[in-house]
Amino acid sequence: MANHKSALKRARQNEIRRMRNKAVRTRVKNVVKDVRQAAAENTGDDLMEKLNSAKSTIDKAAKKGVLHKRTAARKIARLAKLVNSTAA
Numbered sequence: 830m831a832n833h834k835s836a837l838k839r840a841r842q843n844e845i846r847r848m849r850n851k852a853v854r855t856r857v858k859n860v861v862k863d864v865r866q867a868a869a870e871n872t873g874d875d876l877m878e879k880l881n882s883a884k885s886t887i888d889k890a891a892k893k894g895v896l897h898k899r900t901a902a903r904k905i906a907r908l909a910k911l912v913n914s915t916a917a
Contacts, residue, residue: 853893857887860879860886861908864908864911865908865911868912876912887905888901
């Protein structure tokens, strides 16, 4: 464990950030899973709403720095490709 006052503070800050990042990552995983399940069930209008919601959540995660911007773009592109293939 850290001994210096500044190192103790840094450890506390890191723990808070870790918990926040974990929550955001979990939210991203859940919206991606929702879109994939909706695509498997072929639900029409509901699928587009879920895709837009997922895009928003993934973009917010990238904006906060939890996900890299290219990782976020790749996730969005793959979901959009999946949705477009099921719609066609």
